[in-house]
Amino acid sequence: MLGLKNVKTTMIAAALVAGTVATSLPATAQESIYVPLFTYRTGPFSGSGIYIAEGMRDYLEMLNQRDGGIGGVKLALEECETGYDTKKGLECYEAVKDKKPVVINPWSTGITLPLIPRASVDKVPVLSMAYGLSAAAIGDTFPWIFNPPATYWDGASMILTYIGGKEGGMDKLKGKTIGYIYLDAGFGKEPIPLLEQMAKDYGFNLKLYPVAATEMQNQSSQWLNVRRDRPDYMVMYGWGALQPTAVKEAVKIGYPMDKFVSIWWPSEDDAAAGGPQSKGFKALNWHAVGDNFPAIADIKKFVTDKNLTQTDKSHIGKVLYNRGIYNSMLIAEGIRNAQKLTGKKVITGEDMRRGLETLNIDAARYKEMGLEGFAGPVKLTCADHNGHFATYMQEWDGSKYVKVSGDIKPNMDKVSPLLNAAAKEYTDKAGSWPRRTEACDKAS
Amino acid sequence: MDILYKVFIDPFMQMGGAPDLLVQTLWEGLVAGMLYALIALGFVLIFKASGVFNFAQGIMVVFAALTLVGIYDLLRQWGVPSGWLAAYLALALSLVVMFGLAFAVERVMLRPLVNQPDIILFMATFGLTYFLIGFGEFVFGGNPKRMIAGELNLPSGAVEFKMAGGFVSMQKIDIAAVLIVSVMVGALSFFFQRTRIGRALRAVADSHKAALSVGISLNQIWVIVWFAAGVVALTTGIMWGARSEVSFSLQIIALKALPVLILGGFTSIPGAIVGGLIIGVGEKIGEFYWGPLLGSGIESWLAYVIALLFLLYRPQGLFGEKIIERI
Numbered sequence: 001m002l003g004l005k006n007v008k009t010t011m012i013a014a015a016l017v018a019g020t021v022a023t024s025l026p027a028t029a030q031e032s033i034y035v036p037l038f039t040y041r042t043g044p045f046s047g048s049g050i051y052i053a054e055g056m057r058d059y060l061e062m063l064n065q066r067d068g069g070i071g072g073v074k075l076a077l078e079e080c081e082t083g084y085d086t087k088k089g090l091e092c093y094e095a096v097k098d099k100k101p102v103v104i105n106p107w108s109t110g111i112t113l114p115l116i117p118r119a120s121v122d123k124v125p126v127l128s129m130a131y132g133l134s135a136a137a138i139g140d141t142f143p144w145i146f147n148p149p150a151t152y153w154d155g156a157s158m159i160l161t162y163i164g165g166k167e168g169g170m171d172k173l174k175g176k177t178i179g180y181i182y183l184d185a186g187f188g189k190e191p192i193p194l195l196e197q198m199a200k201d202y203g204f205n206l207k208l209y210p211v212a213a214t215e216m217q218n219q220s221s222q223w224l225n226v227r228r229d230r231p232d233y234m235v236m237y238g239w240g241a242l243q244p245t246a247v248k249e250a251v252k253i254g255y256p257m258d259k260f261v262s263i264w265w266p267s268e269d270d271a272a273a274g275g276p277q278s279k280g281f282k283a284l285n286w287h288a289v290g291d292n293f294p295a296i297a298d299i300k301k302f303v304t305d306k307n308l309t310q311t312d313k314s315h316i317g318k319v320l321y322n323r324g325i326y327n328s329m330l331i332a333e334g335i336r337n338a339q340k341l342t343g344k345k346v347i348t349g350e351d352m353r354r355g356l357e358t359l360n361i362d363a364a365r366y367k368e369m370g371l372e373g374f375a376g377p378v379k380l381t382c383a384d385h386n387g388h389f390a391t392y393m394q395e396w397d398g399s400k401y402v403k404v405s406g407d408i409k410p411n412m413d414k415v416s417p418l419l420n421a422a423a424k425e426y427t428d429k430a431g432s433w434p435r436r437t438e439a440c441d442k443a444s
Numbered sequence: 445m446d447i448l449y450k451v452f453i454d455p456f457m458q459m460g461g462a463p464d465l466l467v468q469t470l471w472e473g474l475v476a477g478m479l480y481a482l483i484a485l486g487f488v489l490i491f492k493a494s495g496v497f498n499f500a501q502g503i504m505v506v507f508a509a510l511t512l513v514g515i516y517d518l519l520r521q522w523g524v525p526s527g528w529l530a531a532y533l534a535l536a537l538s539l540v541v542m543f544g545l546a547f548a549v550e551r552v553m554l555r556p557l558v559n560q561p562d563i564i565l566f567m568a569t570f571g572l573t574y575f576l577i578g579f580g581e582f583v584f585g586g587n588p589k590r591m592i593a594g595e596l597n598l599p600s601g602a603v604e605f606k607m608a609g610g611f612v613s614m615q616k617i618d619i620a621a622v623l624i625v626s627v628m629v630g631a632l633s634f635f636f637q638r639t640r641i642g643r644a645l646r647a648v649a650d651s652h653k654a655a656l657s658v659g660i661s662l663n664q665i666w667v668i669v670w671f672a673a674g675v676v677a678l679t680t681g682i683m684w685g686a687r688s689e690v691s692f693s694l695q696i697i698a699l700k701a702l703p704v705l706i707l708g709g710f711t712s713i714p715g716a717i718v719g720g721l722i723i724g725v726g727e728k729i730g731e732f733y734w735g736p737l738l739g740s741g742i743e744s745w746l747a748y749v750i751a752l753l754f755l756l757y758r759p760q761g762l763f764g765e766k767i768i769e770r771i
């Protein structure tokens with residue numbers, strides 16, 4: 001039993017230690033670059049979220065372990081679990097905001113949308129990599145939001161281009177029926193204006209099959225509708241449990257899997273859910289699958305082999321794990337760029353915005369990073385925060401995804417006018433949307 | 445006129461024009477309804493015995509299914525060969541775990557709260573929910589898992605038959621689900637209606653004090669009922685998990701039990717079954733024939749509309765007890 005005196009002594013010692021830690025924290029923060037990572041390793045969407053969280057964290061941790069951070073400054077990484085819940089995501093944002101984050105990765109369109117108006121006030125760049133508000137690609141209107149390498153509208157146009165190619169030309173889409181099954185939330189609704197416009201322009205019928213988050217594992221009604229409507233192609237914008245269930249249901253009704261095309265989110269597990277009959281299922285992608293890259297070898301050497309991560313080793317090289325790596329590669333290059341532009345080692349959110357606006361990753365740079373051939377070049381500008389880069393189509397062969405197309409470029413003739421109109425509509429609705437005052441760098 | 449035609453004529457024309465699709469929709473509704481009924485049954489059992497709406501029933505489904513898959517993986521790591529032996533061993537051990545959970549709930553949660561208002565017990569089930577979410581994620585991780593349906597000798601593939609120029613397809617796993625749920629409901633009904641423990645349970649449901657006065661052990665009854673709810677949760681988890689995957693998103697499915705309970709009454713086993721079937725078939729028919737008129741995706745709220753319509757005529761639910769309070 002501790003005596004009263006001992007308790008007192010212990011408490012004083014504890015207070016001293018606490019005081020020391022408290023006073024040392026700001027000094028540590030000064031010497032590092034704070035990068036919060038909004039992740040979801042739990043909840044209904046963890047099936048997708050775990051891979052992303054692992055890839056994202058492991059790459060940045062590898063830079064810390066191998067290089068001592070970026071430009072000699074360690075990255076202070078902190079995960080905040082959102083559960084893909086907008087409310088929790090905003091709580092995460094409020095929790096990290098005062099720690100001067102250089103970038104926010106919401107990893108949810110639902111979380112990204114309410115952050116858009118806040119980011120410019122708080123001067124924190126938001127990197128919504130290939131998700132979020134498509135119109136945020138317009139840097140003049142949304143200087144703090146970045147969504148490379150392609151928007152959801154680009155994705156929808158690329159899927160239609162691919163389908164058009166299969167049919168022998170976009171004019172052959174006339175009279176066809178294209179079904180769109182989607183998560184009935186901000187993310188899934190995002191490409192509908194573009195799909196509706198393209199349905200008018202190319203004369204195809206668009207059938208919508210919304211799936212509420214509560215019905216992700218209970219989709220039989222929607223697939224009965226698909227069976228009745230017999231769409232020539234099915235397009236999917238799904239996430240979490242929606243995707244494997246959709247693949248299973250498509251197999252169940254005997255839908256031809258080679259005509260079932262998804263945006264870039266299904267993992268290998270999602271495609272495999274339908275068993276051998278899900279062969280032929282397709283999804284867009286823009287980066288390599290597999291672990292045959294020096295940078296990923298370094299992740300194994302410096303992070304996973306040293307047990308500095310929660311990563312399941314079998315996940316390394318899977319499509320969504322590599323997506324997480326790609327996301328963190330953009331963060332790291334943004335930081336490096338900002339350091340170069342400002343001459344500072346410890347950068348701010350404002351510096352990061354400049355770094356991202358002048359991002360220029362070419363083939364040579366990919367090679368230097370140990371990611372030769374991992375993905376296509378990325379070049380952003382002050383005006384274009386997305387790049388609208390090409391993707392390719394990958395097909396599930398029963399055990400892995402294989403590339404089945406060359407580069408597919410977005411249909412910018414259709415996407416650009418809609419993006420501009422959507423940006424204007426957004427700012428008009430917002431009432432007093434501030435004009436961009438941030439200067440553009442020369443490199444941009 | 446066009447809208448009247450679309451609402452009142454066209455759906456019935458479709459039913460007559462494509463009877464295969466009507467039968468398919470009814471079958472899907474029947475399967476979904478049986479599975480909703482199974483979830484609702486878990487709620488009813490506990491509500492009957494303790495007057496508590498068990499908010500944790502949804503997560504119990506996830507926890508039970510994860511336990512089964514987790515133990516199966518563990519057994520394989522320990523050298524038990526993959527297949528039916530490991531699967532049935534895992535099933536038996538999962539039942540032991542669910543019994544342990546029932547015992548722990550009674551000891552840690554219910555016993556200290558005896559004689560507390562029902563709302564306190566209800567709030568305690570919230571606590572249990574969050575504990576099971578955290579504990580489940582800690583032990584099993586957040587990764588979705590494949591249900592070991594094949595290893596449990598559950599059938600795969602489909603039975604198809606031609607009908608009026610079309611076809612009706614029935615998944616064998618769905619047929620198995622309907623049969624298993626029917627047997628389970630029959631067994632539970634027999635247990636609670638015809639056995640001594642069942643009569644004791646009904647006595648507890650009527651009055652805790654009266655039951656105690658004739659020597660019925662409240663604690664024993666609670667353990668039995670929570671274990672029965674655990675068995676129901678395990679069965680639900682296996683069946684839903686086989687249709688999709690075993691993940692924490694399965695707990696959302698439990699929300700489907702609410703309209704079933706509103707409809708069938710909180711205290712009636714037949715009510716849970718009939719309510720489940722009405723909701724299952726009603727929402728599938730509604731979504732398929734009338735959904736497109738409202739932009740599709742109506743089944744997430746249609747179930748509540750159906751339940752509310754019934755409530756207008758029978759506020760206590762179809763089979764619920766009519767409570768008369770004199771003032």
